Amino acid sequence: MNLLREPWPWYIAGPLIGLMVPLLLLIGGKPFGISSSLRHLCAATIPSGIPFFEYDWKREGGWNLLFALGIVIGGLIATSVLVPHGFAVAISPATQRDLRSLGLHDLSGLVPRELFGWPALASGRGWLTLGVGGFLVGFGSRWAGGCTSGHAISGLATLQVPSMIAVLAFFAGGLLMTHVIMPWLL
Amino acid sequence: MTGRSTLKTVPLAMVPPATPATTPTIGAQWLYVSTGALLGIVFVKSEVLSWYRIQEMFRFQSAYMYLVIASAVAVAALSVQLLRWLGRRTSDGEILAIPAKEMTPRGARYWLGGTLFGLGWGLLGACPGPIFALIGAGVTSMSVALLSALAGTWLYGALQSRLPQ
Numbered sequence: 001m002n003l004l005r006e007p008w009p010w011y012i013a014g015p016l017i018g019l020m021v022p023l024l025l026l027i028g029g030k031p032f033g034i035s036s037s038l039r040h041l042c043a044a045t046i047p048s049g050i051p052f053f054e055y056d057w058k059r060e061g062g063w064n065l066l067f068a069l070g071i072v073i074g075g076l077i078a079t080s081v082l083v084p085h086g087f088a089v090a091i092s093p094a095t096q097r098d099l100r101s102l103g104l105h106d107l108s109g110l111v112p113r114e115l116f117g118w119p120a121l122a123s124g125r126g127w128l129t130l131g132v133g134g135f136l137v138g139f140g141s142r143w144a145g146g147c148t149s150g151h152a153i154s155g156l157a158t159l160q161v162p163s164m165i166a167v168l169a170f171f172a173g174g175l176l177m178t179h180v181i182m183p184w185l186l
Numbered sequence: 187m188t189g190r191s192t193l194k195t196v197p198l199a200m201v202p203p204a205t206p207a208t209t210p211t212i213g214a215q216w217l218y219v220s221t222g223a224l225l226g227i228v229f230v231k232s233e234v235l236s237w238y239r240i241q242e243m244f245r246f247q248s249a250y251m252y253l254v255i256a257s258a259v260a261v262a263a264l265s266v267q268l269l270r271w272l273g274r275r276t277s278d279g280e281i282l283a284i285p286a287k288e289m290t291p292r293g294a295r296y297w298l299g300g301t302l303f304g305l306g307w308g309l310l311g312a313c314p315g316p317i318f319a320l321i322g323a324g325v326t327s328m329s330v331a332l333l334s335a336l337a338g339t340w341l342y343g344a345l346q347s348r349l350p351q
Contacts, residue, residue: 010253013232017254018261020225021284022269027217028210029276031284032262034315038339045336052343063210066218068318073219074226075235075322082231089233095242110230110320111237111311116327126327129309134331136306137313138338143299143349145287148313151300152255154284157262162287165296166303171244173304178244182309 004082007090021154030063033150035141037061037068079110102186115186125186144169229319237311244308294350306338 024030040061043053088108096107104112113120120126141147144166146155152170155163210218229235234254243251266284274282290296307313310331312320317335320328342349 007233008228008231010232010250011257013228013234014254014257015261016228017225017232017234018258019265020221021262022265023221024218025266025269025282025284026274027221028214029280029282030218034313034318035339037318038314038335039343041336042340042343046340050340050343052346053340063214063218066210066215067222067225068314070219070222070224071226071229071315071318072222072322074223074228075230075319076226076324077223077322078227078230079323082227089236089238091238091242092247094247095238095245098245098247099238099241107238110233110235110323111325116237116325118327121327121330130327130330131334133306133310134317134334135338136302137310137317137331138306138335138340139342140299140301140303140306140338141314141335142339142342144296144303145299147303147315148307149315151287153258153262155287156259157266158284158286159263160284160287162289162293162296165293166300169297169300170304170307173301173306174240174244174308175304176301177305177308178241181305185309 005084017153018157020149021157024067028063031150032154033064033146034068034071035138035147035150037064038138039142040065102183104186128185140173225315226319226322229316230323235312235316235319235323240307240311290351292350298350 021032024032039053040057043055043057043061044065047053086108089110091107099107099112104114106113115126115129117126121130137147144151146163146166148170151163151166156167232254233239234251239251242248269282276282287296303313310317312328312331314335317328317332321332
């Protein structure tokens with residue numbers, strides 16, 4: 001198996017994601033979580049006297065912003081060196097069928113061009129996906145005090161009840177969007 | 187007091203240490219960037235940053251994402267146990283642990299905020315980590331999603347005292 005060109009199987013990807021938790025603890029005692037970086041970015045740019053953003057973001061969140069920067073760099077490295085040109089995610093035939101019936105014709109790339117291409121922003125569904133989807137991710141993760149990394153990985157791994165509630169709610173929201181709202185929205 | 191006996195009383199998740207966070211040293215700064223880069227590479231190579239994979243997961247049409255998440259949680263849980271068992275501490279002498287998430291009276295923030303997050307996750311097909319990785323991967327329109335997520339975070343900060351916790 002050519003690991004550099006082929007997609008990685010779950011038993012390599014999952015454990016590597018899980019290893020983020022001990023790595024960050026060993027480097028500086030930091031808890032694995034990514035959505036806090038959004039709070040630190042707000043505190044750094046638009047504090048506007050709101051108590052939630054009045055703290056020393058460099059001291060509290062400097063590491064988290066560097067970690068987020070690293071993720072951007074990793075995405076860049078992986079797509080420039082490790083992904084063959086014109087690749088498509090090998091999703092199941094059933095998913096392909098469902099997505100086609102939502103009106104998506106081009107299922108190549110990492111994300112569908114009809115929702116995530118810049119021209120799509122002029123359309124209602126492109127704007128909804130990026131604008132409303134992004135807004136809910138930001139608002140919801142801060143309200144819940146964490147996202148998939150902080151609650152689903154760090155929180156579940158330490159058997160925390162708040163994280164179990166949050167992860168169940170993440171899935172409830174995702175299922176509601178996928179099966180009830182999206183067919184009507186897109 | 188020996189290290190061994192204090193260890194037994196340490197809960198799995200701990201309240202964050204009272205000592206203030208310190209600015210990372212240059213060496214640690216590079217480690218945070220490198221660790222992030224490793225995660226970004228994993229996000230791309232495992233395709234978990236893909237909108238298609240998230241759709242496949244929410245439609246229960248493949249076990250792939252569930253296996254990724256389950257094995258990630260298992261490895262994280264075993265690692266935290268191992269660190270605790272080895273009694274690893276930070277340079278300040280704090281035991282390495284994930285801070286406890288505070289339980290609120292009815293857990294309102296977790297299920298209300300969590301559901302809103304899930305609605306966004308289902309639509310955008312990306313949580314904050316993948317948003318960053320996709321920007322690096324050349325899906326530049328994700329910067330709009332990042333700005334929207336910042337707007338959402340900011341509005342939460344502005345409304346925090348009026349929202350049920």
